[in-house]
Amino acid sequence: MSFENQLKAYIEKVNCELEKNFSERNCLQKSVYDAMSYSIMAGGKRLRPVISLAVCDMLGGETEDALRFGSAIEYIHTYSLIHDDLPCMDDDDLRRGMPTCHKKFGEANALLAGDGLLTGAFEYLSDMEKYKSVDPVTVIRAISAIAKAAGCDGMIGGQVVDLECEEKENVSEETLNYLHYRKTGALIRVAATVGALAAGASDADIRTVELFAEKLGLAFQIQDDILDCIGDESVLGKPIGSDAENGKTTYVTLMGLEGAREKSDAVTAEAVGLLEKYGEKADFVKKLALYLLDRKS
Amino acid sequence: MSFENQLKAYIEKVNCELEKNFSERNCLQKSVYDAMSYSIMAGGKRLRPVISLAVCDMLGGETEDALRFGSAIEYIHTYSLIHDDLPCMDDDDLRRGMPTCHKKFGEANALLAGDGLLTGAFEYLSDMEKYKSVDPVTVIRAISAIAKAAGCDGMIGGQVVDLECEEKENVSEETLNYLHYRKTGALIRVAATVGALAAGASDADIRTVELFAEKLGLAFQIQDDILDCIGDESVLGKPIGSDAENGKTTYVTLMGLEGAREKSDAVTAEAVGLLEKYGEKADFVKKLALYLLDRKS
Numbered sequence A, B: 001m002s003f004e005n006q007l008k009a010y011i012e013k014v015n016c017e018l019e020k021n022f023s024e025r026n027c028l029q030k031s032v033y034d035a036m037s038y039s040i041m042a043g044g045k046r047l048r049p050v051i052s053l054a055v056c057d058m059l060g061g062e063t064e065d066a067l068r069f070g071s072a073i074e075y076i077h078t079y080s081l082i083h084d085d086l087p088c089m090d091d092d093d094l095r096r097g098m099p100t101c102h103k104k105f106g107e108a109n110a111l112l113a114g115d116g117l118l119t120g121a122f123e124y125l126s127d128m129e130k131y132k133s134v135d136p137v138t139v140i141r142a143i144s145a146i147a148k149a150a151g152c153d154g155m156i157g158g159q160v161v162d163l164e165c166e167e168k169e170n171v172s173e174e175t176l177n178y179l180h181y182r183k184t185g186a187l188i189r190v191a192a193t194v195g196a197l198a199a200g201a202s203d204a205d206i207r208t209v210e211l212f213a214e215k216l217g218l219a220f221q222i223q224d225d226i227l228d229c230i231g232d233e234s235v236l237g238k239p240i241g242s243d244a245e246n247g248k249t250t251y252v253t254l255m256g257l258e259g260a261r262e263k264s265d266a267v268t269a270e271a272v273g274l275l276e277k278y279g280e281k282a283d284f285v286k287k288l289a290l291y292l293l294d295r296k297s
Helices: A005-022 A030-039 A047-058 A063-085 A099-105 A107-125 A135-151 A157-165 A173-183 A185-197 A203-236 A242-246 A249-273 A278-293 B003-020 B030-040 B047-058 B063-085 B101-105 B107-125 B138-151 B157-167 B173-183 B185-198 B204-234 B242-246 B252-274 B278-296
Strands: none
Touching: A005 A047, A005 A063, A005 A278, A030 A063, A030 A099, A030 A107, A030 B157, A047 A063, A047 A185, A047 A278, A063 A099, A063 A107, A063 A135, A063 A157, A063 A185, A063 A203, A099 A107, A099 A278, A107 A135, A107 B047, A107 B063, A107 B107, A107 B157, A107 B204, A135 A157, A135 A185, A135 B138, A157 A173, A157 A185, A157 B030, A157 B101, A157 B107, A173 A185, A173 A203, A173 A249, A173 A278, A173 B157, A185 A203, A203 A249, A278 B157, A278 B173, A278 B185, B003 B047, B030 B063, B030 B101, B047 B063, B047 B185, B047 B204, B047 B252, B047 B278, B063 B101, B063 B138, B063 B157, B063 B185, B101 B107, B101 B157, B107 B138, B138 B157, B138 B185, B157 B185, B173 B204, B173 B252, B185 B204, B204 B252, B204 B278, B252 B278
């Protein structure tokens, strides 16, 4: 199968699973289910569950359980977007061209929809009867890894540091790495962890795919900063590095557009290099890394 | 040991455990840990973990694991208070006589502190190495029960229905039961469930303590409504049933003060009656039910 078709097939699997889980409900608290469903079915790259599926396939596992683990990460990713968009955070009206959850359903419902997705992820993960082949110890390891990645030393911690950096003039590369390792990196990394867990991988293989995903996450973030900068330049005619003007430090403001491109290329190459030992089986995952590096949005 | 001393001993155990888990941290995201610690250490009755400990003791279990399960429920209870106090929800400035989390730390930090406590509960629950005697299958059952109780068909669902009822003129007793069964009832009920799970109880015993806790939760809510009404009357000189004037339906507005008192007494008696079969071992838990019925705040 071509890379594009395989990617499509993975995304289709994830969307099917999510649609099944977020079908319409008829109950007195229907409004919160509607808000959750609106946000999680609004599209997106499904990057995290795709990583779980692809890593599991690469390591020779059956993907049913990886799909479950990865989809739970997508719930958490979606809750984080809903809460980030709230007026007390980024105060965004639009996401992916559609009204944000609180614009559509009101702030209270959006807050609760986020809480519901976060809680729902663990409800879904701990429904032991639904697993195909993983044992209870593996399920607990996955729950633990996901909770850590989403928590205060993971995604939430990164978000807190990000908010504090917005008020600072000088943010070091070290702090920027610390922040992104957690804010976007942690969920990408754990997507690989749980893919490997679902495949029954050895500790050595788990470490390899985690290191791969760590580098992938960093490259992804640098690429995001580059796209933001180019977007600003091409769409609004602002000079390169304009993010610095609103006080936000990014990899582009720290190392320039060329420097950021070089760094992103180098980190992606390192990530891909880690997978050499898996031979052809790693083809899709390697191509996924290069695809993310080349993306335009 | 007297009831009062036993209650104190349980509360002390819970406070020790929480203090250990929320000791000061030194990291870049320190502010979110500070906000979490501020809210969870602000006191409170520790009703939910006390129920877990007492049920476990009643059923002859070792309480170390019940303490862990019950404390995780206290994390979730605390997160729900932080989010409920936010401006887009109840917009409260004070809780237990102290500034609410968002008044003290700002809205963004309070939102993230709530998210952090909710996520932290599952991180803490899934740290398998820390359990004393329960096996992985029991831990997953506890995680599943807690997530369900906290989720959209539990506490969050009740909160959603409550928000919607505020805008309605006529709320039936059926809807009020539906709402409170979830909003306050679900966490109280699951506190008993996990206490029984920690004790390795039979399914029959689990069902009994859940039914007990269900009735306890209902009596607790009716009592809350009575205290609100009496408080309004004695403190502010407002007439009985004044909640009806701000449009809020309560058990007192539905059945009158005397009717509510009778209902609360009857439900408590039913709850206590369920525990007869445990003989003397149920003494503390029975007294706890009567204590909650007699409370003044």
